[in-house]
Amino acid sequence: MSTHGPPDVTQSRTSDRRENIQLCVCKNYVSIQTRLIHEYERQRRYRHSTLSSTEWPQAFPVISELRQLDEAEFLRRTLRQSHSGYELVGAFRGSELIGVLGMRPVHTLARGAYLHVDDLVVAAEARGSGAGHALMEFAEADACAREMSAVFLDARPEAVAFYERRDFVLHPAPSMKKIL
Structure with missing residues (x-):
């Protein structure tokens, strides 16, 4: 063999x-x-920081790409919301503010403690750079640090795909409003 x-x-x-x-x-x-x-x-590539009230005017040019407010009204609303925990977070490339995230903690009987993202805006010339993604990661990490169960937000139809790529899902409960 x-x-x-x-x-x-x-x-x-x-x-x-x-x-x-x-x-x-x-x-x-x-x-x-x-x-x-x-x-x-x-x-x-990005530095994140919570904006102090003296830095809020810097955020106005970016926020105004999403919200149709004049600067004085933007500052009034931001101040009013800040009393309830609303914060503006900036994404900076070098010293240039290119993105803004507005978020606030919420506690409800139905959902418990969660973070609500009210505003996410990246300057038009910086879109697609990853700044929005980085700001959402910041929000998610902040919610986890606060021991919150979720991040909720309202999305414009053209932004839904962005959030779905970040594993957000459409909430089954419809939002409703009544203009008074």
């Missing part, structure tokens, strides 16, 4: 499968590692 015969086909197929599995695992690891590196690089 020769010890140097043809390779055992079963062993060869098993070996191929192992190599394929290892290759697959390796590719997934590289893919995950690449995504983490890209995420880290993206996050380094």
Whole structure:
């Protein structure tokens, strides 16, 4: 009986499968590692900070791309909302404010404690840069730090896809209002 015969086909197929599995695992690891590196690089591009009331006027040009208010009314409303915990968070590229997030803690019987995002705006020239994504990550991390169960928001139809890419889902309860 020769010890140097043809390779055992079963062993060869098993070996191929192992190599394929290892290759697959390796590719997934590289893919995950690449995504983490890209995420880290993206996050380094922006500095986030909660804006003080003296910085609110800086946010007006960005906010005015979403909200049709004059600056005085914007400042009045922001001050009024701040008494209930509303905060403006800025995304800065260098010293330039390119995005603004308006958020507030909410506590209800129906939902418990959650964070509500009232405003998310990225300057037109910075859209697609990842600043909106970074601001939403900030909101989610803030909600977790406050031990809140969820983040809620109202989205314009053209922004729904952005939020769905961030794993938000449409809420089944319709919002209703009555103009007085």
